[in-house]
Every structure is written in C-alpha cells, then in structure tokens.
Amino acid sequence: MAIKKTGDLTLVKKMNTAIVLEAVLRHAPLSRAQISERTGLNKATVSSLVQDLIDRHLVLDIGPGESSGGRKPFLLLFHARAGYAIGIDLGVNYIRGILTDLEGAVVLERELTIDNHEAAIVLPKLMDCIEELRTSMPASPYGLVGIGIGVPGIVNGEGTILFAPNLSWPQVPLRAMIEERFGVPATIDNEANAGAQGEQKYGAGRGIANQIYVSVGIGIGTGIILNKELYKGAAGFSGELGHLSVMADGTPCRCGNRGCWELYASENALLEQAEPLGYTDLDALIGAAEQGDEHVIALFHRIGEWIGTGIANIVNVFNPNVVIIGNRMRRAEPWIRDAVAATVGSRALAYHREQFRLLYAEQGDRSAVRGAAHYAISAFLAKMKDS
The missing domain is CATH 3.30.420.40 (ATPase, nucleotide binding domain)
Known part of the structure; x- marks a missing residue:
C-alpha cells in the first residue's frame, strides 16, 4: 500500500482546518458534533482540529449548552477579540477611521474634516488617524492584523493610487507607505468597491x-x-x-x-x-x-x-x-x-x-469604512485558514 507523502497530509490538514474554522465563523455557537455533521469530517478529526484552533486563540470553548438527551455539548465560538483591524474611508473632504474586532464589530471610530487636498497635508493626517486607532487598541493575541483603506480614485494591484481626480493627487504608493509605517498587511481599493463590500457583508446587500x-x-x-x-x-x-x-x-x-x-x-x-x-x-x-x-x-x-x-x-x-x-x-x-x-x-x-x-x-455613510476593515479581516482569516 502506498504511503501518503507528508506534504499531502499537511495539505489535507490545512483544508480541513479551513473547513472547521469556516463552520464556526458561519454557524457558531455550535458543538464539535454539530461541526462533524455539517462538514462530514469524523468526530476525532474535528476534535483535533478544534483543539488546534483553540490553542491558536481563534476559537473559544464557552462551556456546555442545552442537552437534547445525554451529556450537554460544549459549544464553540469564534474568538472575535483575538485581533483587530483598522478600516479607513479616505474621502475628498473627510477621513473616517474605525477599529473593529475580527467579526467586523466597531470598537472605536474617528472622523476628521479635510479642507486642503494636497497629499503632503492629507497623508500625515491619515497616518495620525491610523496611529490613534492603533494606540487605543485593546490587548489581544494577534494585535493589529491589517489595515484596509478605501480611496476616491483608481488603484492598481500594488495598492498605488493612480488617478484621484477630485483630490488632484499624483501617483501615490499608498499600500507600500502604510505597510512600511505600521508593519502589517494593507489593502487599498476604490472607496465605492469598499462600500459595496460593506453593504454586502453588513448592510442592505x-x-x-x-x-x-x-x-x-x-x-x-x-x-x-x-x-x-x-x-x-x-x-x-x-x-x-x-x-x-x-x-x-x-x-x-x-x-x-x-x-x-x-x-x-x-x-x-x-x-x-x-x-x-x-x-x-x-x-x-x-x-x-x-x-x-x-x-x-x-x-x-x-x-x-x-x-x-x-x-x-x-x-x-x-x-x-x-x-x-x-x-x-x-x-x-x-x-x-x-x-x-x-x-x-x-x-x-x-x-x-x-x-x-x-x-x-443600511450603514449610511459608513459602508466604505466597514468594507475597508472587512478587507483586512478577510486577508487575515485567509492566512489563518492556510496555516
């Protein structure tokens, strides 16, 4: 009988971990037995993967729930406060920033008015807004997991603002600037795309x-x-x-x-x-x-x-x-x-x-900032599912 390569087993474990984490994200609170039923994975595999996720601070065991006969099942929740994300909506006449947990719930919010569009003036204010949110962040296992920013212009795949007619900015390598300053992954996108994501995830969409x-x-x-x-x-x-x-x-x-x-x-x-x-x-x-x-x-x-x-x-x-x-x-x-x-x-x-x-x-004028934070959360969770 052929023996599977270690790499194959590692890949299978990554895939199964992603399946279990996704089940918790979508359907919690639920028990290990319920995860097994929903995913088709056997109970021993689920128990092992759940323990791994608990050890990695991504899942919480919140104790026994209601019994349907027999022992009470122990229920699991996603650990939303295991880390935090920052979302920024960079408008033409404002900067709006939020700090969220890993479920997108808003923990802190900041907003300031812009009356001068020059990049040399706006960018330091943007950095200060992010720094203020980061400094106010509660302690957590993963800390700040990422930053998402919606901007009023065209952005390329490298996170460079190519064209922002209402700001009259030159090309600005914003993702590189943010990642160098704060040391976490950043996602830069058009603010309307971020708004669409915000409403799809949390609002009318x-x-x-x-x-x-x-x-x-x-x-x-x-x-x-x-x-x-x-x-x-x-x-x-x-x-x-x-x-x-x-x-x-x-x-x-x-x-x-x-x-x-x-x-x-x-x-x-x-x-x-x-x-x-x-x-x-x-x-x-x-x-x-x-x-x-x-x-x-x-x-x-x-x-x-x-x-x-x-x-x-x-x-x-x-x-x-x-x-x-x-x-x-x-x-x-x-x-x-x-x-x-x-x-x-x-x-x-x-x-x-x-x-x-x-x-x-439904999010009013917060759709883009919620969507921007969601970009950062999604990137972090994708990395966790693949590790």
Whole structure:
C-alpha cells in the first residue's frame, strides 16, 4: 500500500482546518458534533482540529449548552477579540477611521474634516488617524492584523493610487507607505468597491447576488457585485460610472471628459447650486430641508432626478437585483427618494424594472469604512485558514 507523502497530509490538514474554522465563523455557537455533521469530517478529526484552533486563540470553548438527551455539548465560538483591524474611508473632504474586532464589530471610530487636498497635508493626517486607532487598541493575541483603506480614485494591484481626480493627487504608493509605517498587511481599493463590500457583508446587500453600490459624495463612484463577487474589470479599474457621459457638450470634468454624471448628481453639484442660497455644506442643507425650506427641498429634488438618471442607465446596462445609494448623500434620502424613484421608473426599461429594487445603504455613510476593515479581516482569516 502506498504511503501518503507528508506534504499531502499537511495539505489535507490545512483544508480541513479551513473547513472547521469556516463552520464556526458561519454557524457558531455550535458543538464539535454539530461541526462533524455539517462538514462530514469524523468526530476525532474535528476534535483535533478544534483543539488546534483553540490553542491558536481563534476559537473559544464557552462551556456546555442545552442537552437534547445525554451529556450537554460544549459549544464553540469564534474568538472575535483575538485581533483587530483598522478600516479607513479616505474621502475628498473627510477621513473616517474605525477599529473593529475580527467579526467586523466597531470598537472605536474617528472622523476628521479635510479642507486642503494636497497629499503632503492629507497623508500625515491619515497616518495620525491610523496611529490613534492603533494606540487605543485593546490587548489581544494577534494585535493589529491589517489595515484596509478605501480611496476616491483608481488603484492598481500594488495598492498605488493612480488617478484621484477630485483630490488632484499624483501617483501615490499608498499600500507600500502604510505597510512600511505600521508593519502589517494593507489593502487599498476604490472607496465605492469598499462600500459595496460593506453593504454586502453588513448592510442592505446581504444575500443579494447582483447589486450595484452607488457612492454619492463629492464625486460619484460605483461598486459592482455580480453573482456575489466584486467585479473589477480586465485591469481592475471598473466602477467609474460617475464618469458616464450624460451631457455630450456638458461641463468639463477633472477627469478630462465633459458632461460626466457626477458633475450633475453629486454632493459637489448640490453645493454649487446651493451657494447662491448661502449654504456651503451638506449638513446645513439637510437642516434647512428639515425646517421646510422650499428652495433647498427643490434643490434636493433636482439632484435626485440627476441621480435617478444615472441609476436608470446602470439598471439598463447591468439588470441588477438592487442598486444601493450610499455615502454622504444617503443622509438626504427623505428629500431625494421620490425624485430618484420616479426618474428610474420613467427611464429604466420596463423588463429591467420587474425584479429591481432601489435601496439606501443600511450603514449610511459608513459602508466604505466597514468594507475597508472587512478587507483586512478577510486577508487575515485567509492566512489563518492556510496555516
């Protein structure tokens, strides 16, 4: 009889460890016997693998649960506080940062305003925000496991920001800078992709196969999830639907094009139109709308129509189950909702609307920062499953 090579046995153990850890992540609290039933692995193998995961501080034995006859089973939980992740949403006019446990629960949150876009000013603030979160982190077996950052621009596979028109930045090797400074793995992605992941994991997109997340802030970005997977395109640069041309001879855009959707439907577009009324920020406009200011409410309605115009194009192209509106304009839902819905209803093809729903981000303007932290958590857990 042929003897299996040690390498083969090691691979099998890694695969089985990953299966057991995934069962705990998805279905805890559960017993060793329940893991055996769910995975098809025999009880002795499960007991050995569980003990290994307990020794590695990834699983907790929380003691006996309810008995269905016989001995009470000992229940297992994922050790969410075995380590921590940092998520950052780097906006055009803000930096939002969170510290989460390994289940994505927010432990700490920080936010600061940006009034100067120069990289030499923003990057030190970004580093300070991360450092503050790291310094405030509770003690844990694994400490800080990683950092995820969503940025308003195009990012390559090496984590370099190639193009961020609303920041006017040159190419910035952000992943390399972060990893050198903090000594942990970093993931850098477009903030709309991070937002899509945040809503899929923690918000309105849970369990939905085909969804488009529309991030409406100073600019507009989109995260595209098809068949439950983030679609990034041939070179990884998909989702720049804020630069759809909606006016052939329209206003010049910082991207080099003319008549881009974000020039008419973004927070920036709203603020430009609100300037003659004496308003300079979104919160002030929302306050005025809450007080019944008809001029401001009309501005929101007009922006809602423009948002709906772009979403109708998205619906006609992708035929998604849902489109989720998120980022800062999510705060204005009460005043844009009807205009967005009416415009999509009149412009999207009838067959595409049959199984379509228009949703607003459950995470509000925290979708991207939650998704960014999820990137770091996922990378850590993938490494643990493979070790």
